[in-house]
Amino acid sequence: MGENVKVIVRCRPMNQKEISNKCDTVVESGAYEVTVLNPSARNAPRKSFTFDNVYDGLSKSETIYNDMCYSLVESTLEGYNGTIFAYGQTGCGKTHTMQGDSNLMNEPSKGIIQQCFDHIFETISMATNVRYLALVSYLEIYNENIRDLLIIDEPVTTSKNPVNHLLKDVPGVGITVPTLTTQAVVNAKECYNWLRIGNKNRITAATLMNEKSSRSHTIFTINLEQIQGSTPTHPMLGGIRRGKLNLVDLAGSERQCKTGTFGERLREATKINLSLSALGNVISALVDGKKKHVPYRDSKLTRLLQDSLGGNTKTIMISCISPADVNYDETLSTLRYASRAKCISNLPKINEDPKDAKLRQYQEEILELKRLLVESQQQGNSESTDDNYRQQQRRLYEETLKMPQQMTEKSKRQVSAHEIDRNLNKNSQLEGEDFQLQVQKRVDIIKHVLIGGERVNDLQLKERHRMRKLEAKRIAHALSRIVSEDRDLLQGHYSSIQQEINIKNDHIKRCAQKIKMLEREVADLNSEFQLDREDYLEEIRNLGRNLKFYQILLHKAQPILRKSGKNW
Numbered sequence: 001m002g003e004n005v006k007v008i009v010r011c012r013p014m015n016q017k018e019i020s021n022k023c024d025t026v027v028e029s030g031a032y033e034v035t036v037l038n039p040s041a042r043n044a045p046r047k048s049f050t051f052d053n054v055y056d057g058l059s060k061s062e063t064i065y066n067d068m069c070y071s072l073v074e075s076t077l078e079g080y081n082g083t084i085f086a087y088g089q090t091g092c093g094k095t096h097t098m099q100g101d102s103n104l105m106n107e108p109s110k111g112i113i114q115q116c117f118d119h120i121f122e123t124i125s126m127a128t129n130v131r132y133l134a135l136v137s138y139l140e141i142y143n144e145n146i147r148d149l150l151i152i153d154e155p156v157t158t159s160k161n162p163v164n165h166l167l168k169d170v171p172g173v174g175i176t177v178p179t180l181t182t183q184a185v186v187n188a189k190e191c192y193n194w195l196r197i198g199n200k201n202r203i204t205a206a207t208l209m210n211e212k213s214s215r216s217h218t219i220f221t222i223n224l225e226q227i228q229g230s231t232p233t234h235p236m237l238g239g240i241r242r243g244k245l246n247l248v249d250l251a252g253s254e255r256q257c258k259t260g261t262f263g264e265r266l267r268e269a270t271k272i273n274l275s276l277s278a279l280g281n282v283i284s285a286l287v288d289g290k291k292k293h294v295p296y297r298d299s300k301l302t303r304l305l306q307d308s309l310g311g312n313t314k315t316i317m318i319s320c321i322s323p324a325d326v327n328y329d330e331t332l333s334t335l336r337y338a339s340r341a342k343c344i345s346n347l348p349k350i351n352e353d354p355k356d357a358k359l360r361q362y363q364e365e366i367l368e369l370k371r372l373l374v375e376s377q378q379q380g381n382s383e384s385t386d387d388n389y390r391q392q393q394r395r396l397y398e399e400t401l402k403m404p405q406q407m408t409e410k411s412k413r414q415v416s417a418h419e420i421d422r423n424l425n426k427n428s429q430l431e432g433e434d435f436q437l438q439v440q441k442r443v444d445i446i447k448h449v450l451i452g453g454e455r456v457n458d459l460q461l462k463e464r465h466r467m468r469k470l471e472a473k474r475i476a477h478a479l480s481r482i483v484s485e486d487r488d489l490l491q492g493h494y495s496s497i498q499q500e501i502n503i504k505n506d507h508i509k510r511c512a513q514k515i516k517m518l519e520r521e522v523a524d525l526n527s528e529f530q531l532d533r534e535d536y537l538e539e540i541r542n543l544g545r546n547l548k549f550y551q552i553l554l555h556k557a558q559p560i561l562r563k564s565g566k567n568w
């Protein structure tokens, strides 16, 4: 069944600067409604927008998570794709919402991302008959270049980690970045660690390349592959499903200064705008029923988020705004953007049997390793010392090493795949017993990254999980009731004629108000469009003047340069 992108608004509290500048509050947050007052035309009617939920300056990220994100994350554990993205002007709380504020002395807060980590591994630890493989990756898009943030061995900008990773459209799989590092993780702590490493890499790269982090987009992805019907003793039975959770912190949506930016800054401004304006165009095309073509290919961001907008993903957009009068224009523009996104319809579906599942590779590898072990034991029993046989074993074993090179933090008892590779290279002749040991270690490593059911007997946890799930369901139900109540009543479920008349009159009144507001919006947008147009015309005139100046300069300089022997 189709479902719309869920859009919520979070208005942060006034910051110190706004307080000391004695800014006025122009935003009012109601239950499902945000109202804004135009500070330069205080008598003008207020503008109201309705959303799936609205949170004021006192709200906590935990509340937003429990209300809106909990059910989505549960779905990704069942094999659906989910995306949560934060949108808004720089300084309005996107990173605060997504990643929390670990530096706050009095009240460190967890963001949506950390809560996803906790939730995912808690649920996995209580899974029965399902084993999971969790893989994370973290990328940044800056100036339409994709950068891998999970590199650990070298600086993020060296030639080994090219600044621009390429996208690939794999039939049956979707858009991927094949060269991106993926890390297997077995608990929330490891995820926290990768997030920290990624953020550190992001800062290092930004400093090295003199960039502003508010101008880049980041996507933290958790892939959750699962095998149904498996148990700790037999982890590789059953069919495979894969849920993918994208956690996106977008670049600041504020308009870049259009005139007077030159060289690198102009290029940067246009490219940052390119991704965000491409996102805007994709949203517009999706909600405009008449448009057949959706321009996903116009930017890296829209290609990566293709499934999340009009695709098979459950999507939540968190729009962050400021309450201060000085940010009125940007706030209005964020609310308009968010309002359009509400109308995007997705068709979420469980990803059954994905073609490129790592779990399938492991399934095959374990079978192969077990076969090798049995053969090796049989051969060992017959006390063969045949060199050819040992070499054949080793070759077969090396062929089975298909596991990604990046492993989880090694546990004390287990050796990483790197180490096995190194050992293999060191001992060109593996003795029979060594070989069995190595193969067994390999099997252990694969089993180590398959998780699930570790706390299945923790009754307290079970109860807490059940209560949270119930609460999330209750909220989802309440949300859908608001929509269906309107629909039901309009479709004729009335207890009396008087009730029908009252309800329909109310509805007509509401519609009339909405029409008036939309008419004002159209007029406002038209005048804004005029301003934009004048801005662009001014820019064209400036660029034309510059071009003429350089042409004259070149014309005058040419004879002199020729005389000095340089032919230009």
Ligand code: ADP
Pocket (backbone or CB within 6 Å): 011, 012, 013, 015, 057, 088, 089, 090, 091, 092, 093, 094, 095, 096, 097, 101, 214, 252, 320
């Ligand atoms: P963005 O990522 O949108 O540029 P940040 O998340 O970095 O903005 O927020 C800017 C500042 O505002 C940070 O110091 C952050 O702690 C603070 N802030 C943002 N949202 C809130 C909020 N809801 N409650 C308290 N402080 C907030």
Ligand code: MG
Pocket (backbone or CB within 6 Å): 094, 095, 096, 214, 249
């Ligand atoms: Mg930020």
